Amino acid sequence: MRYLPVLLATVLAVCLLLYWQNGAEPAYDWNLPADIPEPVVPADNPMSDVKVELGRWLFYDTRLSGNGSMSCENCHLQRLAFTDGLPRSVGSTGETHPRGSMSLVNTAYASRLTWANPLLDRLEDQALTPLFGDRPVEMGKGGRESEVGALLQSDERYRKLTKAAFPNDENPYSVLNAVRAIAAFVRSINSYNSPYDRYLAGEADAMTPAGVRGMDLFFSERLECFHCHGGFNFTDSTTHANVNIDRVGFHNNGLYNLQETGAYPADNTGLYDMTGEARDMGRFKAPSLRNIALTAPYMHDGSIESLAEVINHYKRGGRLIETGPNSGDGRLSPFRSEFVSGFELTDDEARDLLDFLTALTDETVLTNERWSNPHRP
Amino acid sequence: MIRSLTKLLMRSAKRPARNCLLVALLFAGSACSPSRTDIQLDFVATWNGETIRCGKGAVQLSDLRFYVSDLAVTDAKGVEHAVLMTSDGRWQQDNVALIDLENAAGACANGDSEMRSVITGTTTAAGISAVQFVVGVPFSQNHANPLLADAPLNDSAMHWHWRSGYKFLRAGVATGDDSFWLHLGSTGCEGTVQNITSCASPNRVAVDLSGFSPENDRIAIDLSALFANVDLQDGSPGDCSSGPSEENCTMPFSALGLSFAGNPASRQTVFRIQQ
Numbered sequence A: 001m002r003y004l005p006v007l008l009a010t011v012l013a014v015c016l017l018l019y020w021q022n023g024a025e026p027a028y029d030w031n032l033p034a035d036i037p038e039p040v041v042p043a044d045n046p047m048s049d050v051k052v053e054l055g056r057w058l059f060y061d062t063r064l065s066g067n068g069s070m071s072c073e074n075c076h077l078q079r080l081a082f083t084d085g086l087p088r089s090v091g092s093t094g095e096t097h098p099r100g101s102m103s104l105v106n107t108a109y110a111s112r113l114t115w116a117n118p119l120l121d122r123l124e125d126q127a128l129t130p131l132f133g134d135r136p137v138e139m140g141k142g143g144r145e146s147e148v149g150a151l152l153q154s155d156e157r158y159r160k161l162t163k164a165a166f167p168n169d170e171n172p173y174s175v176l177n178a179v180r181a182i183a184a185f186v187r188s189i190n191s192y193n194s195p196y197d198r199y200l201a202g203e204a205d206a207m208t209p210a211g212v213r214g215m216d217l218f219f220s221e222r223l224e225c226f227h228c229h230g231g232f233n234f235t236d237s238t239t240h241a242n243v244n245i246d247r248v249g250f251h252n253n254g255l256y257n258l259q260e261t262g263a264y265p266a267d268n269t270g271l272y273d274m275t276g277e278a279r280d281m282g283r284f285k286a287p288s289l290r291n292i293a294l295t296a297p298y299m300h301d302g303s304i305e306s307l308a309e310v311i312n313h314y315k316r317g318g319r320l321i322e323t324g325p326n327s328g329d330g331r332l333s334p335f336r337s338e339f340v341s342g343f344e345l346t347d348d349e350a351r352d353l354l355d356f357l358t359a360l361t362d363e364t365v366l367t368n369e370r371w372s373n374p375h376r377p
Numbered sequence B: 001m002i003r004s005l006t007k008l009l010m011r012s013a014k015r016p017a018r019n020c021l022l023v024a025l026l027f028a029g030s031a032c033s034p035s036r037t038d039i040q041l042d043f044v045a046t047w048n049g050e051t052i053r054c055g056k057g058a059v060q061l062s063d064l065r066f067y068v069s070d071l072a073v074t075d076a077k078g079v080e081h082a083v084l085m086t087s088d089g090r091w092q093q094d095n096v097a098l099i100d101l102e103n104a105a106g107a108c109a110n111g112d113s114e115m116r117s118v119i120t121g122t123t124t125a126a127g128i129s130a131v132q133f134v135v136g137v138p139f140s141q142n143h144a145n146p147l148l149a150d151a152p153l154n155d156s157a158m159h160w161h162w163r164s165g166y167k168f169l170r171a172g173v174a175t176g177d178d179s180f181w182l183h184l185g186s187t188g189c190e191g192t193v194q195n196i197t198s199c200a201s202p203n204r205v206a207v208d209l210s211g212f213s214p215e216n217d218r219i220a221i222d223l224s225a226l227f228a229n230v231d232l233q234d235g236s237p238g239d240c241s242s243g244p245s246e247e248n249c250t251m252p253f254s255a256l257g258l259s260f261a262g263n264p265a266s267r268q269t270v271f272r273i274q275q
Helices: A004-022 A049-059 A128-132 A146-154 A156-165 A175-188 A195-200 A209-218 A271-275 A307-316 A347-358 A363-367 B002-011 B016-027 B247-255
Strands: B037-047 B060-074 B080-082 B096-100 B118-123 B130-135 B169-175 B178-184 B187-192 B195-201 B205-210 B218-222 B238-240 B271-274
Touching: A049 A156, A049 A175, A146 A156, A146 A175, A156 A175, A195 A209, A209 A347, A271 B187, A307 A347, B037 B060, B060 B118, B060 B178, B178 B247, B205 B271, B238 B247
Parallel strands: B037 B218, B178 B238
Antiparallel strands: B037 B118, B060 B080, B060 B096, B060 B130, B060 B169, B130 B205, B169 B178, B187 B195, B218 B271
16 A cells, blocks of 8 residues: 555646646647648647737748848738749848748648758748848848847737747747747648639639649649649648658759759759759759749749740750850750650640649738738738 | 766767776766866967958958867877866857857958957866867757757857758958858758758868967967968959858868868868967
8 A cells, every 4th residue: 555645646647637638728720621631730839829920920020130121021922922023032131042932821831941951841940041041141130049039028019929829938038939939920821722722622613614624734644743743732842740751852843954964053053052962953842833823933043934934944844045154955954853854735735724823823811811911000 | 067077978988098087087086086177278360370350451350250169188198188168158068169259340240249269178187288179069969959059059140050050160351352251060961950860071170289288379270271272362252151062162171171072081271279
């Protein structure tokens, strides 16, 4: 019987644990259609409405930039599906980034973030580069991380929201929590209400007949678009809560072939810059095609202006640049993906395909107040 | 103190002699353990033998910050002793120190006004004849979450969020309209940010300087050696950020003794003894 106290204590502890788990916050509501799985959420940053709200205010706050001139919004405008319309984005001090900003819609499902970084798999880690990076300067807060924590503590709204979003933290006013909140906000931005989604859900006239023909072309072996742009987010770098495998795809789509060596311009070598492996030259992530009609110009460096030209690029199976420092025929690159081999396509078919791509635009994500700028009246 | 020594002991598992000394220190009590004495190392940035600063001179600094780890000294008998750095919550923890020789003046636009040119610690060595250290952050700390790290690893200007890990060394010079800077850190890392398994190019610089006396000598970072073959007269700013085939990295990496793009590792020539 001398073990009785230990036994009782154990039972009590188990009861407390169960009570605590049941008493935890209600599950976060993603507002997802029934056939879309929930995204992966890091264990140390569970979702909550108040955290998303805190992240929303921070996302749109120019005080997160070194000189107060820009917020995350400058490169991620809601009306452009959270892109900026520029070929290459421009930072708070005027420096031009080598690459264009990517859409934030459905990034909760991205197995890797940004154009070609195989290391970045969490929004919490990705956010640190635009905030603190200095090659190039984006937000320009490098070396001044303590100002972010100070902002959470000194601003009355932030103080309240931070306390509510991180109720168990002794000192919640940290850059870590600011970044967690911004990540939660970005993770909350999802979009599955395009004409294509409604068509799939049974609304037969949600898409035009041309769009339906374009859809069949998109998913055909002749065009092979879906090998890289497949799945519910139209990218092969998609993951979600119900999968255990790490699905990542980086592809060379024949944009460049400098000196006929397969080389890309030095400031944008893609996966190669991270791995140093020759075969990774010019390999970039296939971006999601959702809302793609709104996110021109295209490719990592914004070097193709319209979707019609993008279709022509894949039709040819690589880009020919006849003169200048970047001259070369991408179709002949030794590193070009086997799925970018070119195809026959009539003008009518090209128009159908364009119609399908346009049917991936979800107008509601562009105006939904959950993701709009709260600082703006 | 015990925690610090235990950590030091674990790190020095490859060095039986030092291990033995530390075991003696930890378990045999103070009676038979060698006493620890204070040690201070002074660093100075030079250009052709002269001190180089931000905002002064024909060639001025545009940046100079770096991490020093695995610091050790060799005693008169040729035995290596680890130096336990004095944790101060700002510039040093047990095994990693940040040296900051820029003060945001002139061309040092990316920096801040605070500077730090010394490392302080304790050692069991008597009659120091040489100093050894690594410019870089040890692997286990290099890839941990920087937002949870203790000083001096909590400085966002020194973290390389893009590549995972720290900028071991930020160095730059400027003259007139021309300039050159170097960001050194591990590249070719595998895994994902919170789970890096290895890096193809660790890029940690091993420094071993003999004939060294901490009382009389300083450790010079000779930027004219680091940027020896950089053209500072061509009117076009250049940089090296440790990328796999950046031509601009060839000469600085060679000066640091690092293998790069097929060139083998060698002995570094940038860190020198200055009397």
